[in-house]
Amino acid sequence: MTDGILTADQILTAAQDVLRRYGPAKATVVDVARALGVSHGSVYRHFPSKAALREAVTQRWLDESHAELGIVLASDAPAPVRLREWLSTLFRAKRKKALGDPELFATYTVLVGESSKVIERHIADLVGQVQQIVEAGVARGEFAAPDPAAAARAVFDAFGRFHNPAHAADWSLPDIEDDFAALCDLILRGLEPR
Amino acid sequence: MTDGILTADQILTAAQDVLRRYGPAKATVVDVARALGVSHGSVYRHFPSKAALREAVTQRWLDESHAELGIVLASDAPAPVRLREWLSTLFRAKRKKALGDPELFATYTVLVGESSKVIERHIADLVGQVQQIVEAGVARGEFAAPDPAAAARAVFDAFGRFHNPAHAADWSLPDIEDDFAALCDLILRGLEPR
Structure with a gap:
């Protein structure tokens, strides 16, 4: 070369x-x-x-899961459908990486731990995407959230077990799909207008 | 001796x-x-x-945070008040341990990682306590939850950032109290009857 x-x-x-x-x-x-x-x-x-x-190689690895999230973000479906789809896409992308190539996943988990700037930017980006869906839902009367930024942060925090590499060992548990569905139900009910 | x-x-x-x-x-x-x-x-x-x-020393350490949770559990306050108080008590107990004696906390984090039986029992116990509050709330018309066991698991999962030692580094962040309040709001709205 x-x-x-x-x-x-x-x-x-x-x-x-x-x-x-x-x-x-x-x-x-x-x-x-x-x-x-x-x-x-x-x-x-x-x-x-x-x-x-x-940092650049870590950033690229983190961004790989974003390509599919962008498609969900751009869809015209109702906000509750989009949010559930977004959460599901994120969980599935992370799980595929963790279970598909555990060695590389472990390597990147070390790299991510080294670079707080990269991870902070990554999380801010993801929370921003949730906020975008929440705000669209509020505008269409599909969600109620007095403070969409705080609600987005809460949704992201609530979802930690399904995207944070610290919990990767849980992603192959037999009940994980049920737990995922129950958490999505709780989150979506928490955003429902009354 | x-x-x-x-x-x-x-x-x-x-x-x-x-x-x-x-x-x-x-x-x-x-x-x-x-x-x-x-x-x-x-x-x-x-x-x-x-x-x-x-295992016994790990179990005792984990149980230490339960004493105060038992008091919250036994109170006669409305279920939403009790659940917020329970979450707050758990978070504060864990944070006090992590920040008050970081060395011992790190030691126990290693021990907890060794003993999946002890941690499973501990988590089952905590989820059971949440379920007790949810069921009481449903009975009094203060909560709606078609499946209280699933809802309790979801509440516990949603709360991971505030009790799982993997996230202890977050517990001294300047925004942690705001994030805690936003998550509690989301959880409680998710259980509200409509």
């Missing part, structure tokens, strides 16, 4: 492979450059430091 | 000191016996194995 066609995305893909192979404690920028057949200077041209590269 | 007056509770207190001093990886039954000035046989007379002793 020549330096001329090296993209940030190729570097992030190589970085993910390196992280998987060596683990987050040992992976270096030199390993990433070697995997791409380029100098480490070529990597630093895109990412000014090892920390910046790790 | 002579063996004659050695109680299970004295052993558990000594075991907690030993765990704090040596950490959960290194603490042994012999250390506990030495701290009490007795033979390790005297400890084994109360607890048949190291695992049993560790």
Whole structure:
């Protein structure tokens, strides 16, 4: 591979492979450059430091679940339907990652723990999406929420067991789908107008 | 100290000191016996194995937050008031433990992770307490819940950020009281009759 066609995305893909192979404690920028057949200077041209590269690869991994959330967000369905679908999409995306590739999931859980800025931005983004659905629901008379921002934060907090990696061990429990449905019912009733 | 007056509770207190001093990886039954000035046989007379002793000390630690919950449970206040008070009591008890003695809290977080039986029993007990409040509320027309057991599980799951040690780092955040209030509002609205 020549330096001329090296993209940030190729570097992030190589970085993910390196992280998987060596683990987050040992992976270096030199390993990433070697995997791409380029100098480490070529990597630093895109990412000014090892920390910046790790943050970018973590950000990309977190954002992967957002593509599908965006489709739900853009739909014209009633707000209660959209919110349940949004929660379900988030849970399913996270569970697929955790159970489909547990080793990579564990690696990213370490990386996420390292970078509070990345995780804060990620959570703010997700809470913002919930707020968007809540506000649309309030405007259409489908939800009641005196403070949509606070309600969105509460919905997101209430949903921790179904998206926070700290609870990944629960996602293959036999009752998890029932628990998920019961929590969605409680959340949606909590937003219903009376 | 002579063996004659050695109680299970004295052993558990000594075991907690030993765990704090040596950490959960290194603490042994012999250390506990030495701290009490007795033979390790005297400890084994109360607890048949190291695992049993560790489970008992973990159980006692988890149960400590229950004493105050029992008072809330026994009160005659309306169910919505009782549920908010119960959630608040649980959160405050856990936070006090986490922030008041972070080292011991970290030790117990390791022990809790070791013993899935103890934690399952603990969670079943707490969910049962919520169910008791929900059922009382339904009987008095203060709550609506077609399936009180499912609703209780959902309330408990929704409350994870405020009692699960995995989220202890959040408990000293500046917004935590606002987030707690918003979540309680959502939960209580979710149980309101219409």
